Amino acid sequence: MTNQIEIPPAWERLPLENFSGVLMVIGAPDTGKSTFARYLYTRLCASHERVAFVDGDVGQASLGPPTTMTLVVRQCGETEFPPGGTRFRVFVGSNSPRGHMLPTVIGLYKLVRRACELGATATVVDTTGLVSAEQGGHTLKHAKVDLLEPTAIFAIQRGCELEHILVPLRRSARTRVIDLAATPAVRPRDPTMRRAHRAAAFRQYFADAAPLEVPWGRLAVFPAPVFSPGRLVALEDARGFALALGVVLEMDAIRRTLSLLTPARSLEGVDAIRLGDLWLDLATWEERRRWDMGPACEETKRET
Ligand SMILES: Nc1ncnc2c1ncn2[C@@H]1O[C@H](COP(=O)(O)OP(=O)(O)OP(=O)(O)O)[C@@H](O)[C@H]1O
Ligand SMILES: [Mg+2]
Known part of the structure:
Protein backbone atom coordinates (compact mmCIF):
# COMPACT_ATOMS: atom_id res chain seq x y z
CA MET A 1 0.00 0.00 0.00
CA ALA A 182 -4.47 -1.60 -17.81
CA THR A 183 -1.03 -0.17 -17.16
CA PRO A 184 2.14 -2.23 -17.81
CA ALA A 185 3.21 -1.35 -14.23
CA VAL A 186 0.86 -4.05 -12.86
CA ARG A 187 2.71 -6.96 -11.23
CA PRO A 188 0.62 -10.10 -11.85
CA ARG A 189 0.16 -12.76 -9.17
CA ASP A 190 -0.20 -16.44 -10.09
CA PRO A 191 -2.60 -18.78 -8.23
CA THR A 192 0.17 -19.95 -5.87
CA MET A 193 0.99 -16.36 -4.89
CA ARG A 194 -2.70 -15.63 -4.42
CA ARG A 195 -3.14 -18.66 -2.12
CA ALA A 196 -0.03 -17.67 -0.16
CA HIS A 197 -1.33 -14.09 0.13
CA ARG A 198 -4.63 -15.38 1.56
CA ALA A 199 -2.87 -17.71 4.03
CA ALA A 200 -0.67 -14.80 5.20
CA ALA A 201 -3.75 -12.58 5.57
CA PHE A 202 -5.53 -15.22 7.69
CA ARG A 203 -2.39 -15.72 9.82
CA GLN A 204 -2.19 -12.00 10.45
CA TYR A 205 -5.91 -11.69 11.21
CA PHE A 206 -5.79 -14.54 13.76
CA ALA A 207 -2.40 -13.53 15.24
CA ASP A 208 -3.98 -12.44 18.56
CA ALA A 209 -6.81 -14.96 18.53
CA ALA A 210 -7.66 -17.08 21.57
CA PRO A 211 -10.31 -19.74 22.25
CA LEU A 212 -13.73 -18.36 23.16
CA GLU A 213 -16.64 -20.47 24.37
CA VAL A 214 -19.75 -19.73 22.34
CA PRO A 215 -23.17 -21.02 23.48
CA TRP A 216 -24.58 -21.34 19.96
CA GLY A 217 -27.89 -22.65 21.26
CA ARG A 218 -28.66 -19.10 22.43
CA LEU A 219 -27.72 -17.41 19.14
CA ALA A 220 -29.12 -17.38 15.63
CA VAL A 221 -27.08 -19.68 13.38
CA PHE A 222 -27.15 -19.11 9.62
CA PRO A 223 -27.91 -21.20 7.69
CA ALA A 224 -27.95 -24.02 10.33
CA PRO A 225 -25.72 -25.28 13.18
CA VAL A 226 -23.56 -27.71 11.19
CA PHE A 227 -20.18 -27.21 12.83
CA SER A 228 -16.94 -29.07 12.23
CA PRO A 229 -13.32 -28.42 13.24
CA GLY A 230 -11.52 -25.89 11.07
CA ARG A 231 -14.72 -24.34 9.72
CA LEU A 232 -14.55 -20.58 9.26
CA VAL A 233 -17.48 -18.66 10.75
CA ALA A 234 -18.39 -15.06 11.47
CA LEU A 235 -19.88 -13.53 14.60
CA GLU A 236 -22.45 -11.05 13.36
CA ASP A 237 -24.33 -8.16 14.92
CA ALA A 238 -28.08 -7.77 14.53
CA ARG A 239 -27.66 -5.85 11.25
CA GLY A 240 -25.63 -8.68 9.73
CA PHE A 241 -22.23 -6.96 9.95
CA ALA A 242 -19.36 -9.23 10.92
CA LEU A 243 -17.87 -8.31 14.31
CA ALA A 244 -15.14 -10.97 14.05
CA LEU A 245 -14.27 -14.19 12.28
CA GLY A 246 -13.61 -17.43 14.10
CA VAL A 247 -12.41 -20.97 13.40
CA VAL A 248 -14.23 -23.88 15.03
CA LEU A 249 -11.92 -25.78 17.39
CA GLU A 250 -14.37 -28.10 19.15
CA MET A 251 -18.10 -28.44 19.62
CA ASP A 252 -20.26 -29.96 22.31
CA ALA A 253 -23.60 -31.06 20.87
CA ILE A 254 -25.10 -31.77 24.33
CA ARG A 255 -24.25 -28.40 25.89
CA ARG A 256 -24.73 -26.68 22.52
CA THR A 257 -21.44 -24.85 22.80
CA LEU A 258 -18.52 -24.26 20.51
CA SER A 259 -14.92 -23.45 21.18
CA LEU A 260 -13.96 -20.83 18.63
CA LEU A 261 -10.52 -19.48 17.86
CA THR A 262 -11.23 -15.79 17.39
CA PRO A 263 -9.77 -12.35 18.03
CA ALA A 264 -13.11 -11.45 19.70
CA ARG A 265 -12.68 -11.30 23.47
CA SER A 266 -16.38 -11.56 24.31
CA LEU A 267 -19.79 -12.08 22.75
CA GLU A 268 -20.88 -8.51 23.38
CA GLY A 269 -23.10 -7.35 20.51
CA VAL A 270 -23.12 -10.79 18.88
CA ASP A 271 -26.52 -11.72 17.49
CA ALA A 272 -25.67 -14.59 15.18
CA ILE A 273 -23.10 -17.04 13.89
CA ARG A 274 -22.77 -17.30 10.12
CA LEU A 275 -21.11 -20.40 8.73
CA GLY A 276 -18.63 -20.08 5.90
CA ASP A 277 -17.92 -22.60 3.17
CA LEU A 278 -14.22 -22.70 3.94
CA TRP A 279 -12.10 -24.68 6.40
CA LEU A 280 -8.68 -23.52 7.58
CA ASP A 281 -5.65 -25.61 8.47
CA LEU A 282 -4.49 -23.95 11.69
CA ALA A 283 -0.88 -25.09 11.20
CA THR A 284 -0.43 -23.38 7.84
CA TRP A 285 -3.53 -21.13 7.55
CA GLU A 286 -4.15 -22.66 4.14
CA GLU A 287 -7.69 -23.22 2.98
CA ARG A 288 -9.21 -26.67 3.00
CA ARG A 289 -12.43 -27.92 1.57
CA ARG A 290 -14.54 -29.89 4.01
CA TRP A 291 -13.80 -33.22 2.31
CA ASP A 292 -10.06 -32.61 2.85
CA MET A 293 -10.49 -32.48 6.61
CA GLY A 294 -10.60 -36.25 7.10
CA PRO A 295 -13.00 -38.64 8.84
CA ALA A 296 -12.45 -37.05 12.27
CA CYS A 297 -14.59 -34.19 11.09
CA GLU A 298 -17.81 -35.00 12.89
CA GLU A 299 -20.74 -32.68 12.55
CA THR A 300 -23.19 -31.75 15.24
CA LYS A 301 -26.74 -32.92 14.61
CA ARG A 302 -29.02 -30.41 12.98
CA GLU A 303 -31.27 -28.59 15.39
CA THR A 304 -34.79 -29.86 14.97
N1 LIG B 1 -0.02 2.07 -11.61
C1 LIG B 1 0.75 1.20 -10.94
N2 LIG B 1 2.02 1.55 -10.59
C2 LIG B 1 2.82 0.69 -9.90
N3 LIG B 1 2.42 -0.55 -9.53
C3 LIG B 1 1.18 -0.95 -9.86
C4 LIG B 1 0.28 -0.10 -10.58
N4 LIG B 1 -0.90 -0.76 -10.75
C5 LIG B 1 -0.73 -1.95 -10.13
N5 LIG B 1 0.50 -2.08 -9.61
C6 LIG B 1 1.03 -3.23 -8.84
O1 LIG B 1 0.59 -4.43 -9.44
C7 LIG B 1 0.10 -5.35 -8.46
C8 LIG B 1 -1.36 -5.69 -8.75
O2 LIG B 1 -2.11 -4.47 -8.72
P1 LIG B 1 -3.58 -4.40 -8.13
O3 LIG B 1 -3.64 -5.11 -6.84
O4 LIG B 1 -3.98 -2.97 -8.17
O5 LIG B 1 -4.38 -5.21 -9.25
P2 LIG B 1 -5.84 -5.84 -9.14
O6 LIG B 1 -6.44 -5.81 -10.50
O7 LIG B 1 -6.59 -5.18 -8.05
O8 LIG B 1 -5.47 -7.34 -8.73
P3 LIG B 1 -6.50 -8.46 -8.21
O9 LIG B 1 -7.04 -9.12 -9.43
O10 LIG B 1 -5.62 -9.38 -7.40
O11 LIG B 1 -7.55 -7.78 -7.39
C9 LIG B 1 0.29 -4.68 -7.10
O12 LIG B 1 1.50 -5.15 -6.55
C10 LIG B 1 0.41 -3.19 -7.44
O13 LIG B 1 1.23 -2.51 -6.52
MG1 LIG C 1 -7.62 -5.98 -6.37
Whole structure:
Protein backbone atom coordinates (compact mmCIF):
# COMPACT_ATOMS: atom_id res chain seq x y z
CA MET A 1 0.00 0.00 0.00
CA THR A 2 2.98 2.23 0.53
CA ASN A 3 4.52 1.13 -2.81
CA GLN A 4 5.27 3.92 -5.24
CA ILE A 5 2.66 3.82 -7.99
CA GLU A 6 2.96 5.00 -11.57
CA ILE A 7 0.15 7.36 -12.43
CA PRO A 8 -0.70 7.16 -16.14
CA PRO A 9 -1.57 10.52 -17.79
CA ALA A 10 -5.05 9.12 -18.61
CA TRP A 11 -5.76 8.90 -14.84
CA GLU A 12 -4.58 12.47 -14.26
CA ARG A 13 -6.82 13.75 -17.06
CA LEU A 14 -9.99 12.34 -15.45
CA PRO A 15 -12.18 15.26 -14.28
CA LEU A 16 -12.84 13.56 -10.95
CA GLU A 17 -13.86 16.77 -9.17
CA ASN A 18 -17.20 16.38 -10.98
CA PHE A 19 -17.81 12.84 -9.74
CA SER A 20 -19.95 11.78 -6.79
CA GLY A 21 -22.15 8.90 -5.65
CA VAL A 22 -21.13 5.27 -6.05
CA LEU A 23 -18.11 4.74 -8.32
CA MET A 24 -17.37 1.14 -9.26
CA VAL A 25 -14.03 -0.17 -10.49
CA ILE A 26 -14.12 -3.36 -12.55
CA GLY A 27 -11.54 -5.40 -14.44
CA ALA A 28 -10.12 -8.90 -14.89
CA PRO A 29 -7.52 -10.17 -12.38
CA ASP A 30 -4.23 -8.25 -12.34
CA THR A 31 -5.38 -5.17 -14.22
CA GLY A 32 -4.59 -2.69 -11.42
CA LYS A 33 -8.16 -2.29 -10.09
CA SER A 34 -7.23 -1.88 -6.44
CA THR A 35 -4.39 0.52 -7.22
CA PHE A 36 -6.67 2.65 -9.36
CA ALA A 37 -9.45 2.47 -6.74
CA ARG A 38 -7.06 3.87 -4.08
CA TYR A 39 -5.95 6.61 -6.51
CA LEU A 40 -9.61 7.42 -7.16
CA TYR A 41 -10.29 7.61 -3.42
CA THR A 42 -7.36 10.01 -2.91
CA ARG A 43 -8.45 12.27 -5.78
CA LEU A 44 -12.04 12.35 -4.50
CA CYS A 45 -10.81 13.52 -1.08
CA ALA A 46 -9.94 16.86 -2.73
CA SER A 47 -13.59 17.61 -3.50
CA HIS A 48 -15.51 15.58 -0.90
CA GLU A 49 -15.34 15.78 2.89
CA ARG A 50 -16.71 12.28 3.36
CA VAL A 51 -15.35 9.66 0.97
CA ALA A 52 -15.97 5.95 1.51
CA PHE A 53 -13.93 3.02 0.25
CA VAL A 54 -15.44 -0.43 -0.10
CA ASP A 55 -13.04 -3.32 -0.56
CA GLY A 56 -15.39 -5.69 -2.39
CA ASP A 57 -12.84 -8.39 -3.20
CA VAL A 58 -13.35 -11.52 -1.06
CA GLY A 59 -10.31 -13.26 -2.59
CA GLN A 60 -7.46 -10.74 -2.58
CA ALA A 61 -9.06 -8.52 0.07
CA SER A 62 -7.04 -5.42 0.96
CA LEU A 63 -8.86 -4.07 4.04
CA GLY A 64 -9.81 -7.26 5.82
CA PRO A 65 -9.31 -11.02 5.90
CA PRO A 66 -10.20 -13.06 2.80
CA THR A 67 -13.90 -14.10 2.61
CA THR A 68 -14.98 -10.64 3.79
CA MET A 69 -15.73 -7.23 2.28
CA THR A 70 -14.93 -4.07 4.23
CA LEU A 71 -16.11 -0.44 4.30
CA VAL A 72 -14.11 2.43 5.73
CA VAL A 73 -15.10 6.09 5.68
CA ARG A 74 -12.73 9.04 5.70
CA GLN A 75 -12.82 11.17 8.82
CA CYS A 76 -12.50 14.96 8.58
CA GLY A 77 -9.34 16.05 6.81
CA GLU A 78 -7.65 12.62 6.80
CA THR A 79 -5.21 12.17 3.94
CA GLU A 80 -3.84 8.67 4.59
CA PHE A 81 -5.12 5.53 2.93
CA PRO A 82 -6.69 3.51 4.39
CA PRO A 83 -8.46 6.01 6.63
CA GLY A 84 -8.50 5.15 10.31
CA GLY A 85 -12.26 5.30 10.97
CA THR A 86 -14.55 2.47 12.09
CA ARG A 87 -14.64 -0.43 9.70
CA PHE A 88 -17.82 -2.23 8.73
CA ARG A 89 -17.44 -5.73 7.43
CA VAL A 90 -19.61 -8.41 5.86
CA PHE A 91 -18.77 -12.10 5.66
CA VAL A 92 -19.33 -13.90 2.36
CA GLY A 93 -17.83 -17.16 3.61
CA SER A 94 -15.86 -17.98 0.47
CA ASN A 95 -12.73 -16.73 -1.26
CA SER A 96 -14.63 -16.24 -4.52
CA PRO A 97 -18.05 -14.94 -5.49
CA ARG A 98 -18.47 -18.12 -7.57
CA GLY A 99 -21.29 -20.08 -5.94
CA HIS A 100 -21.75 -17.17 -3.49
CA MET A 101 -23.15 -14.45 -5.68
CA LEU A 102 -26.17 -13.63 -3.52
CA PRO A 103 -24.14 -12.96 -0.33
CA THR A 104 -21.59 -11.02 -2.40
CA VAL A 105 -24.15 -8.71 -3.98
CA ILE A 106 -26.24 -8.31 -0.83
CA GLY A 107 -23.14 -7.72 1.31
CA LEU A 108 -21.84 -5.07 -1.05
CA TYR A 109 -25.24 -3.37 -0.97
CA LYS A 110 -25.25 -3.35 2.84
CA LEU A 111 -21.82 -1.69 2.91
CA VAL A 112 -22.71 0.94 0.30
CA ARG A 113 -25.96 1.71 2.12
CA ARG A 114 -24.01 2.07 5.38
CA ALA A 115 -21.58 4.47 3.66
CA CYS A 116 -24.56 6.57 2.60
CA GLU A 117 -25.99 6.54 6.15
CA LEU A 118 -22.59 7.74 7.40
CA GLY A 119 -22.79 10.74 5.09
CA ALA A 120 -20.37 9.68 2.32
CA THR A 121 -20.99 11.72 -0.81
CA ALA A 122 -18.59 9.60 -2.87
CA THR A 123 -18.08 5.85 -2.42
CA VAL A 124 -15.40 3.94 -4.29
CA VAL A 125 -16.20 0.25 -4.77
CA ASP A 126 -13.29 -2.05 -5.64
CA THR A 127 -14.44 -5.42 -7.01
CA THR A 128 -13.21 -8.97 -7.66
CA GLY A 129 -11.64 -9.97 -10.98
CA LEU A 130 -14.49 -12.40 -11.76
CA VAL A 131 -15.53 -11.15 -15.19
CA SER A 132 -15.60 -14.19 -17.47
CA ALA A 133 -18.96 -14.96 -19.05
CA GLU A 134 -18.51 -18.72 -18.44
CA GLN A 135 -18.29 -18.08 -14.70
CA GLY A 136 -21.21 -15.65 -14.63
CA GLY A 137 -19.11 -12.48 -14.46
CA HIS A 138 -21.66 -10.45 -16.44
CA THR A 139 -24.53 -11.60 -14.21
CA LEU A 140 -22.56 -10.60 -11.12
CA LYS A 141 -21.49 -7.17 -12.42
CA HIS A 142 -24.94 -6.35 -13.84
CA ALA A 143 -26.57 -7.31 -10.52
CA LYS A 144 -24.15 -4.97 -8.71
CA VAL A 145 -24.98 -2.15 -11.11
CA ASP A 146 -28.73 -2.66 -10.65
CA LEU A 147 -28.47 -2.70 -6.87
CA LEU A 148 -25.73 -0.13 -6.18
CA GLU A 149 -26.74 2.30 -8.95
CA PRO A 150 -23.20 3.58 -9.59
CA THR A 151 -23.00 6.96 -11.26
CA ALA A 152 -19.89 5.69 -13.08
CA ILE A 153 -18.05 2.46 -13.74
CA PHE A 154 -14.31 2.62 -14.34
CA ALA A 155 -13.62 -0.32 -16.65
CA ILE A 156 -9.96 -1.34 -16.82
CA GLN A 157 -9.14 -3.59 -19.75
CA ARG A 158 -6.13 -5.11 -21.49
CA GLY A 159 -8.11 -5.98 -24.63
CA CYS A 160 -11.88 -6.39 -24.87
CA GLU A 161 -12.37 -8.87 -22.02
CA LEU A 162 -15.05 -6.70 -20.37
CA GLU A 163 -17.10 -5.92 -23.47
CA HIS A 164 -19.71 -8.63 -22.79
CA ILE A 165 -20.41 -6.76 -19.55
CA LEU A 166 -20.07 -3.24 -20.94
CA VAL A 167 -22.05 -3.38 -24.21
CA PRO A 168 -25.51 -3.08 -22.60
CA LEU A 169 -24.23 -0.63 -19.98
CA ARG A 170 -22.81 1.69 -22.63
CA ARG A 171 -26.29 1.97 -24.19
CA SER A 172 -28.10 2.45 -20.91
CA ALA A 173 -28.66 5.73 -19.05
CA ARG A 174 -28.38 3.94 -15.68
CA THR A 175 -24.63 4.51 -15.44
CA ARG A 176 -21.64 5.90 -17.28
CA VAL A 177 -18.74 3.75 -18.47
CA ILE A 178 -15.26 5.26 -18.25
CA ASP A 179 -12.72 3.20 -20.20
CA LEU A 180 -9.17 2.83 -18.93
CA ALA A 181 -6.30 0.71 -20.23
CA ALA A 182 -4.47 -1.60 -17.81
CA THR A 183 -1.03 -0.17 -17.16
CA PRO A 184 2.14 -2.23 -17.81
CA ALA A 185 3.21 -1.35 -14.23
CA VAL A 186 0.86 -4.05 -12.86
CA ARG A 187 2.71 -6.96 -11.23
CA PRO A 188 0.62 -10.10 -11.85
CA ARG A 189 0.16 -12.76 -9.17
CA ASP A 190 -0.20 -16.44 -10.09
CA PRO A 191 -2.60 -18.78 -8.23
CA THR A 192 0.17 -19.95 -5.87
CA MET A 193 0.99 -16.36 -4.89
CA ARG A 194 -2.70 -15.63 -4.42
CA ARG A 195 -3.14 -18.66 -2.12
CA ALA A 196 -0.03 -17.67 -0.16
CA HIS A 197 -1.33 -14.09 0.13
CA ARG A 198 -4.63 -15.38 1.56
CA ALA A 199 -2.87 -17.71 4.03
CA ALA A 200 -0.67 -14.80 5.20
CA ALA A 201 -3.75 -12.58 5.57
CA PHE A 202 -5.53 -15.22 7.69
CA ARG A 203 -2.39 -15.72 9.82
CA GLN A 204 -2.19 -12.00 10.45
CA TYR A 205 -5.91 -11.69 11.21
CA PHE A 206 -5.79 -14.54 13.76
CA ALA A 207 -2.40 -13.53 15.24
CA ASP A 208 -3.98 -12.44 18.56
CA ALA A 209 -6.81 -14.96 18.53
CA ALA A 210 -7.66 -17.08 21.57
CA PRO A 211 -10.31 -19.74 22.25
CA LEU A 212 -13.73 -18.36 23.16
CA GLU A 213 -16.64 -20.47 24.37
CA VAL A 214 -19.75 -19.73 22.34
CA PRO A 215 -23.17 -21.02 23.48
CA TRP A 216 -24.58 -21.34 19.96
CA GLY A 217 -27.89 -22.65 21.26
CA ARG A 218 -28.66 -19.10 22.43
CA LEU A 219 -27.72 -17.41 19.14
CA ALA A 220 -29.12 -17.38 15.63
CA VAL A 221 -27.08 -19.68 13.38
CA PHE A 222 -27.15 -19.11 9.62
CA PRO A 223 -27.91 -21.20 7.69
CA ALA A 224 -27.95 -24.02 10.33
CA PRO A 225 -25.72 -25.28 13.18
CA VAL A 226 -23.56 -27.71 11.19
CA PHE A 227 -20.18 -27.21 12.83
CA SER A 228 -16.94 -29.07 12.23
CA PRO A 229 -13.32 -28.42 13.24
CA GLY A 230 -11.52 -25.89 11.07
CA ARG A 231 -14.72 -24.34 9.72
CA LEU A 232 -14.55 -20.58 9.26
CA VAL A 233 -17.48 -18.66 10.75
CA ALA A 234 -18.39 -15.06 11.47
CA LEU A 235 -19.88 -13.53 14.60
CA GLU A 236 -22.45 -11.05 13.36
CA ASP A 237 -24.33 -8.16 14.92
CA ALA A 238 -28.08 -7.77 14.53
CA ARG A 239 -27.66 -5.85 11.25
CA GLY A 240 -25.63 -8.68 9.73
CA PHE A 241 -22.23 -6.96 9.95
CA ALA A 242 -19.36 -9.23 10.92
CA LEU A 243 -17.87 -8.31 14.31
CA ALA A 244 -15.14 -10.97 14.05
CA LEU A 245 -14.27 -14.19 12.28
CA GLY A 246 -13.61 -17.43 14.10
CA VAL A 247 -12.41 -20.97 13.40
CA VAL A 248 -14.23 -23.88 15.03
CA LEU A 249 -11.92 -25.78 17.39
CA GLU A 250 -14.37 -28.10 19.15
CA MET A 251 -18.10 -28.44 19.62
CA ASP A 252 -20.26 -29.96 22.31
CA ALA A 253 -23.60 -31.06 20.87
CA ILE A 254 -25.10 -31.77 24.33
CA ARG A 255 -24.25 -28.40 25.89
CA ARG A 256 -24.73 -26.68 22.52
CA THR A 257 -21.44 -24.85 22.80
CA LEU A 258 -18.52 -24.26 20.51
CA SER A 259 -14.92 -23.45 21.18
CA LEU A 260 -13.96 -20.83 18.63
CA LEU A 261 -10.52 -19.48 17.86
CA THR A 262 -11.23 -15.79 17.39
CA PRO A 263 -9.77 -12.35 18.03
CA ALA A 264 -13.11 -11.45 19.70
CA ARG A 265 -12.68 -11.30 23.47
CA SER A 266 -16.38 -11.56 24.31
CA LEU A 267 -19.79 -12.08 22.75
CA GLU A 268 -20.88 -8.51 23.38
CA GLY A 269 -23.10 -7.35 20.51
CA VAL A 270 -23.12 -10.79 18.88
CA ASP A 271 -26.52 -11.72 17.49
CA ALA A 272 -25.67 -14.59 15.18
CA ILE A 273 -23.10 -17.04 13.89
CA ARG A 274 -22.77 -17.30 10.12
CA LEU A 275 -21.11 -20.40 8.73
CA GLY A 276 -18.63 -20.08 5.90
CA ASP A 277 -17.92 -22.60 3.17
CA LEU A 278 -14.22 -22.70 3.94
CA TRP A 279 -12.10 -24.68 6.40
CA LEU A 280 -8.68 -23.52 7.58
CA ASP A 281 -5.65 -25.61 8.47
CA LEU A 282 -4.49 -23.95 11.69
CA ALA A 283 -0.88 -25.09 11.20
CA THR A 284 -0.43 -23.38 7.84
CA TRP A 285 -3.53 -21.13 7.55
CA GLU A 286 -4.15 -22.66 4.14
CA GLU A 287 -7.69 -23.22 2.98
CA ARG A 288 -9.21 -26.67 3.00
CA ARG A 289 -12.43 -27.92 1.57
CA ARG A 290 -14.54 -29.89 4.01
CA TRP A 291 -13.80 -33.22 2.31
CA ASP A 292 -10.06 -32.61 2.85
CA MET A 293 -10.49 -32.48 6.61
CA GLY A 294 -10.60 -36.25 7.10
CA PRO A 295 -13.00 -38.64 8.84
CA ALA A 296 -12.45 -37.05 12.27
CA CYS A 297 -14.59 -34.19 11.09
CA GLU A 298 -17.81 -35.00 12.89
CA GLU A 299 -20.74 -32.68 12.55
CA THR A 300 -23.19 -31.75 15.24
CA LYS A 301 -26.74 -32.92 14.61
CA ARG A 302 -29.02 -30.41 12.98
CA GLU A 303 -31.27 -28.59 15.39
CA THR A 304 -34.79 -29.86 14.97
N1 LIG B 1 -0.02 2.07 -11.61
C1 LIG B 1 0.75 1.20 -10.94
N2 LIG B 1 2.02 1.55 -10.59
C2 LIG B 1 2.82 0.69 -9.90
N3 LIG B 1 2.42 -0.55 -9.53
C3 LIG B 1 1.18 -0.95 -9.86
C4 LIG B 1 0.28 -0.10 -10.58
N4 LIG B 1 -0.90 -0.76 -10.75
C5 LIG B 1 -0.73 -1.95 -10.13
N5 LIG B 1 0.50 -2.08 -9.61
C6 LIG B 1 1.03 -3.23 -8.84
O1 LIG B 1 0.59 -4.43 -9.44
C7 LIG B 1 0.10 -5.35 -8.46
C8 LIG B 1 -1.36 -5.69 -8.75
O2 LIG B 1 -2.11 -4.47 -8.72
P1 LIG B 1 -3.58 -4.40 -8.13
O3 LIG B 1 -3.64 -5.11 -6.84
O4 LIG B 1 -3.98 -2.97 -8.17
O5 LIG B 1 -4.38 -5.21 -9.25
P2 LIG B 1 -5.84 -5.84 -9.14
O6 LIG B 1 -6.44 -5.81 -10.50
O7 LIG B 1 -6.59 -5.18 -8.05
O8 LIG B 1 -5.47 -7.34 -8.73
P3 LIG B 1 -6.50 -8.46 -8.21
O9 LIG B 1 -7.04 -9.12 -9.43
O10 LIG B 1 -5.62 -9.38 -7.40
O11 LIG B 1 -7.55 -7.78 -7.39
C9 LIG B 1 0.29 -4.68 -7.10
O12 LIG B 1 1.50 -5.15 -6.55
C10 LIG B 1 0.41 -3.19 -7.44
O13 LIG B 1 1.23 -2.51 -6.52
MG1 LIG C 1 -7.62 -5.98 -6.37
